Amino acid sequence: MRALGALALSVALTLSTSFAAAEDDFELAPILYSASTPDNPVSRLQARLDAGESTLAWDGAVGWLGSILAALEVPTSSQTLVFSKTSLQQTRISPRNPRALYFNDDVYVGYVRAGDVVEVSVADPTLGTVFYSMEQVPGARPRFERRTEDCLLCHGGSQTRGVPGHILRSVYPSPSGQPIFSAGSHRVDDSTPLADRWGGWYVTGRHGAQRHLGNITYADRPATAADADPSGLNVTDLGERFGTKGYLTGQSDLVALSVFAHQASAHNALTRASFDVRAALHREAALNRDLDQAPDYRWPSTNTVLDGAAKALVESFLFCDEAPLAGPIEGTTTFATDFAARGPTDAEGRSLRHFDLERRLFRHPCSFLVYSASFDALPAELRARFWTRIGEVLTAADPGPRYAHLSADDRRAIRAILVATKPDAVAHWGSAD
Numbered sequence: 420m421r422a423l424g425a426l427a428l429s430v431a432l433t434l435s436t437s438f439a440a441a442e443d444d445f446e447l448a449p450i451l452y453s454a455s456t457p458d459n460p461v462s463r464l465q466a467r468l469d470a471g472e473s474t475l476a477w478d479g480a481v482g483w484l485g486s487i488l489a490a491l492e493v494p495t496s497s498q499t500l501v502f503s504k505t506s507l508q509q510t511r512i513s514p515r516n517p518r519a520l521y522f523n524d525d526v527y528v529g530y531v532r533a534g535d536v537v538e539v540s541v542a543d544p545t546l547g548t549v550f551y552s553m554e555q556v557p558g559a560r561p562r563f564e565r566r567t568e569d570c571l572l573c574h575g576g577s578q579t580r581g582v583p584g585h586i587l588r589s590v591y592p593s594p595s596g597q598p599i600f601s602a603g604s605h606r607v608d609d610s611t612p613l614a615d616r617w618g619g620w621y622v623t624g625r626h627g628a629q630r631h632l633g634n635i636t637y638a639d640r641p642a643t644a645a646d647a648d649p650s651g652l653n654v655t656d657l658g659e660r661f662g663t664k665g666y667l668t669g670q671s672d673l674v675a676l677s678v679f680a681h682q683a684s685a686h687n688a689l690t691r692a693s694f695d696v697r698a699a700l701h702r703e704a705a706l707n708r709d710l711d712q713a714p715d716y717r718w719p720s721t722n723t724v725l726d727g728a729a730k731a732l733v734e735s736f737l738f739c740d741e742a743p744l745a746g747p748i749e750g751t752t753t754f755a756t757d758f759a760a761r762g763p764t765d766a767e768g769r770s771l772r773h774f775d776l777e778r779r780l781f782r783h784p785c786s787f788l789v790y791s792a793s794f795d796a797l798p799a800e801l802r803a804r805f806w807t808r809i810g811e812v813l814t815a816a817d818p819g820p821r822y823a824h825l826s827a828d829d830r831r832a833i834r835a836i837l838v839a840t841k842p843d844a845v846a847h848w849g850s851a852d
């Protein structure tokens with residue numbers, strides 16, 4: 420069993436429904452998760468640090484944090500704050516000492532004021548999510564240590580679809596930040612209504628009459644939404660809730676939280692699809708060898724896995740399960756404008772990063788992770804089927820009830836943006852119109 424403190428273990432056991440004592444599938448061929456050498460933005464930064472081509476600067480208030488964010492190009496405006504005792508450094512985390520999380524398209528960074536380590540998770544194009552920590556002690560040679568088992572205890576099981584992945588949950592925290600397990604919890608992804616999100620998190624933003632569970636602590640789960648304490652709603656200043664000295668900002672932007680929720684689950688969907696298909700191709704190659712079949716003999720079961728993975732990925736990337744917003748939401752930082760400005764855009768200036776924030780998160784709901792290295796590293800056959808499937812959905816006269824959330828105009832716009840900005844799409848679709 421993986422070694423961990425008693426408290427962390429009890430949290431992990433309570434939050435996850437199954438506890439994998441047996442070896443995980445991703446530790447076997449072809450993934451060989453822990454045995455393989457990662458190649459991702461964090462491992463490359465470490466290589467530059469080793470070669471003396473980059474340095475990090477220690478700061479008396481936040482240690483290595485600011486310098487790590489700058490070196491990995493993670494914007495400070497992506498900061499979100501979580502105060503439930505649900506993660507690695509939980510003994511230090513509380514409503515008065517929340518954990519800060521930051522992210523860009525590939526990298527996620529976790530920081531606890533007065534914590535022992537800065538925690539990092541990163542989308543590695545072939546290994547799924549890879550974990551690192553850096554000790555928060557000043558010194559000449561700061562190092563990202565790759566971490567496996569002690570992170571996978573929580574980040575490699577039922578909470579992350581059985582792959583090394585990202586976790587996002589909404590709990591009912593007591594005044595100390597301890598989740599009240601008898602009150603239950605909610606997984607947070609695109610499908611989670613705002614009303615069930617952000618328990619145990621700070622949330623800065625405006626959302627009108629819509630509710631969420633953040634910014635407050637609980638004695639128990641409220642019987643109805645109307646019974647909940649409204650003092651956590653439409654909060655734009657957290658100043659009275661905790662001292663912000665030792666943090667980069669005092670904000671936990673509602674739009675940053677919303678993008679984080681989408682991206683974390685889309686990254687897990689990418690890893691799940693990649694691992695499933697690579698395992699199926701690996702099994703097929705072994706079977707063909709054992710049975711003296713031609714090496715490229717295609718088994719129906721492999722086709723089933725390929726089609727299933729492509730379909731699941733298209734549904735995730737086109738936000739098929741997104742819970743609609745009941746009205747406008749806005750954050751309190753430059754996150755939304757910074758994020759939207761990053762493009763790429765088509766000739767009409769449209770981008771997959773443009774927000775709607777009234778009915779749904781994005782104006783053109785197709786995940787910007789199509790531009791990620793993890794997407795490009797998917798097995799070629801899976802990518803081909805992804806483009807075929809999404810192409811059908813975007814051009815069909817009626818793509819069916821799963822896609823009822825996309826109007827004909829939405830589908831035309833998404834296709835035009837992909838044609839203008841993603842050469843891989845055009846290569847598979849064969850023509851630009």
Ligand code: HEC
Nearest residue numbers: 501505506507527529538539540550551566570573585586
């Ligand atoms: C006790 C369970 C637990 C362990 C062990 C754990 N985490 Fe997490 N982690 C969480 C939870 C839960 C979240 C979601 C945010 C929260 O509740 O704090 C999270 C979120 C994160 C995030 C934010 C993005 C993401 O990937 O979800 C990072 C980065 C992270 N953890 C890094 C690590 C690293 C590195 C390790 C190992 C050194 C680790 N964690 C070990 C529970 C855990």
